[in-house]
Amino acid sequence: MKHPLFSRFARISVIAGLALGGVGLLLFTLGISPVDIGVTLARGSILSLQKFGHVLTIWIPLLLCSCGLLFTFRAGLWNIGIEGQVVFGAIAATLLLREENLGLPAAATLILAHILSFIGGGLWAAFAGFLKNRGGVNEIFGGLGLNFVAQGLILWLILGPWKRAGVASMSGTEMFARELWLSTPPGWRLAPAALVIACIAFAATAVLLGATRFGLQIRATGINPTAARLFGIHPGRTGLLAMAIGGGLAGLAGGLQVSCVYHRLLPSISSGYGYLALLVVMLAHYRLRPVPAICLFFACLAAGSIQLPIVLKLDSSLAGVIQGACVVSALLVHGLQKRQRGEL
């Protein structure tokens, strides 16, 4: 009899071996040394404290988005609209941060801005949920559509009403006032407050989903909405709430990108972290515990790949290739196991 820990370990090594082996083989046939790539990626991510700071600035939004996705996946919803929710959170935070004479102390403005970003992302997600409940629009297509609408909206804002004095440019809005930047100690790449927020969000997600009645309701909705109704759970409403919380966390990620990374609104403010978080949660097989580690792995790849064009004259998209290969091989392995168990 196999020990469950062993079988899990075996599965992880098969997935990693398949993905990394495949990418390694590809690089080998192209005449590129996979070892060079590995060394460059590691040097650019974990082998220096300053670079590791950059890794963490990617890890924070990724973890927040992944937590949000855990809520929606548990409720059986495919929240592909997360990218738009990040964007909308960023817009909501900017709405407050760009006001010059608000008459509030800077700390209060910052706190309000982040609450607003949570609400903004949550509302955008709730809209997708509303379209699903009342309009019969599948959350995948609705969310995808709303992503592009949010992208159009942010472009319009940056090139239109919120344009920099004089010129409208794709480089974003005017920088915020200095006291409205989330404070970063000298020599650091990231604001400690953001790190704390991300960790709290993860803990709250774990507790809410794993140890509360609400978490159980969400799970029941996801597994069997018809049966959930018999227990007095309203699947539509529970799903909507899961969407709103998930979207709120994504919006918070967007708000943090604005307040502590870029200090202004950019057209590419989400950096694709919403979509990347979908890959993270899929690789985690929709479970909570592996998420922080996978986020860290993906963040290391993303940060390390910046060195590839500089050191090896290769395109930095190799990081995405490795991430995608991991997820596809995970799906393949899970499918094969399902077939082996005779569930097909």
Add this chain to the structure above:
Amino acid sequence: MDPATFLAALVAMAAPLVLAALGETLTEKAGVVNLSLDGTILLGAMTGFVVASVTQSLLLGFLAAGLTGCLVAALVAVIGVWLGQSQVAVGFALTFLCRDLAYFLGNPYARQQGPQLATLPVPLLADLPFFGTVFFTHSFIVYLSFLATPCCIYFLYHTRHGLTLRAAGENPEGCWARGIDPNTVRFLATLAGGAMAGLAGAAFSLAVKPGWGHPQGCEGIGWIALALVIFGSWHPLRVAAGAYFFGLLQLLGIAFQDSFPGIPGQIFQVAPFPLMIFTLILIHLSRNTKNRYFAGFVRLFGSPPPRGLGRPYRRP
């Protein structure tokens, strides 16, 4: 700009979109969502361009692109159809894998001069006034896009194989009961759709937006094609009409850029998505309404999705 040139530009620009959207229609009619379209198109564009540059043969370029599309679709089908994993999940992961693979592998060929599809005016027909310019002075991929719509309609609604394909999407259990394995049908339909998406990619890099780069310029087209399939509610004619409508919006966006400097051109890129959502809502409401006129009106331009769409079929 005179209307003939404008329309000629429109049909040329919409050609790859028509191919990709019709391919996805075939796939979805069989009950499979191939979400990897955006990545497939980019990977097809890269493969087509690189193979055509290296071999100096446009035909090989298009063939390689079609084959690449097939290969990606095969992955979607194996994992999503035969191994019973979520089709959306595997399609989504492949979208990003293919996109980044295209950028990575195509990097050495970026911003290079490459072969480009020449126009092949149809003898005699090209000399027709107005229609000659609009329809008969294009490259072969545009002619292919003209042919694709009637061919799709004929195949889906007037052949036995088309009926089998629709059966696999509407009622896989019934299909199985009639002695046909719906999963095989779905597999083949996914391959065909993937090949068309790959061709659409090559149509970009070898004809519509010649060349390769990071970005290439066809990013996002796959998502638009996916939206158009829904906007056209799974009928090839409406899907193709949607593709031309989108081409029109894009051209108008370029034309209006000077007259309305306040509206950025990107807004027109976004237009298909609210329209898609609106169509879905209308179809949903028409199904639950008691108002017969409203339901009849919606049925004119919309129909419900294939009933087995996205649902894996498990053999009894």
